[in-house]
Amino acid sequence: MPPPTPPLDAPPFDGSLPWKMNSQVSLRPESFGALAYHFGTRRLSFLKSPRLVTVVEGLAGAPSADEACLRAGVTEEEHVSFRRALAALAASGMIVERTVP
């Protein structure tokens, strides 16, 4: 079994890179957004805005995380808080960098 906590030495989040949801993560839609559960680390996160859910779901199809935010209608003023949320999701392994073929 994996260790219960994600690595603390995760590299800083780079929104200009392509990302995707970790394949070990499952999303459950809720009225406030979604619950995200990581089966590997057994961590639960609460995505507290439907648009963050749209962003996370759109990561895999976007050339970068920043672009996924744009596509979800995240404004420039909101971008900082969404980036922070994505960075937290990255630090806990909920989303992972995607290698472009």
Add this chain to the structure above:
Amino acid sequence: MRLVERFASGLDAPICLTWELTYACNLACVHCLSSSGRRDPDELTTDECRAVIDELEAMQVFYVNIGGGEPTMRSDFWDLVGYATSHHVGVKFSTNGSRITPAVARTLAASDYVDVQISLDGATPEVNDAVRGAGSFETATRAMQHLASAGVTGFKLSVVTTRQNVDQLDAFKATAEKYGAQLRLTRLRPSGRGARVWQELRPTPEQQRTLYDWLLARGGDVLTGDSFFHLSGYGEALPGLNLCGAGRVVCLIDPVGDVYACPFAIHDQFLAGNLRHGGGFSGVWREAPLFTELRRPQSGGACSSCGHYDACRGGCMAAKFFTGLPLDGPDPECVLGRGDDALAGRVGSVPSPSPDHSRRPRPVAVAMAPARTVRPCDNGPLAGTALGDNGDRAPIAVR
């Protein structure tokens, strides 16, 4: 609406679910929440259990906390674990360790979707065995050795905090680290057989304070199942939702398919329905009048004028109920001592636990020390928590 209020008004499916698979147990712990011992002849069949798992998958319940009784005593236990994990329902099961052989440990090491929780209520055999029975310390220790040897890391060492073991917190932490496990502390509740020993085993007020400080210093490093939110009145909130999730985000399925509001409330008063009666589990979860009631805004009652109410939310419903206190009053272990006042002034009788599957003759509480009377949601779009805990553990905001 803040996230905590969303949770208080209930979700379409539980975040965390406890499922007690059997009332059979090869131990007879004096504080057993479910008064376990003998198997109930009416326990869910393998097919019925599979149907429950199918429903949990459909409801996207990510994982289930399996307990009992001793769940591994069911002959179909491993089949059901396999069925759950192959249907995207993760499993964490609680065990006394008696069936964790080296071979079982090797199987567990190969699965990402199964987590194990070993119960131990003393860091020394004397303290543990007084509560859990002779030889149970050695059994649990051997199980942890097997898990560690097989390469299972991050399993849980689960401790019910008592007056007798609260001085052993550092020793428990060291034991967990020794075996690559994570320590989990939970509150002693006066539920099941625990009602009979609660006064003798519950930590003193001074110990509660020590426990609070110890937990606060360790942050999310020690799991608690959000057990101790009644202590948040001391000051800073402990990590967690600080919310009673009963019937809102957690519940219990018992071995005969009865659905209760929470694992600590096995009593007719908190029985929402039975999943055999037509609607299945989702029917009970979504439509039971009891759950509808619990999801309505709750009154703080006698506590509503208290400055700490936002921190402790009046404490634990089950702890109040089984000590004969009103549900809208203080927790019996209120940090301001209002619980003690309420206990001293209570009228009427204390409810007896129901049902009771204790083996006869009932185990007697062993000699113990003489009884003494005695904001998780910021504005960011994300919050999170370390789960893999007993379901009722709640989210900490990721800031």
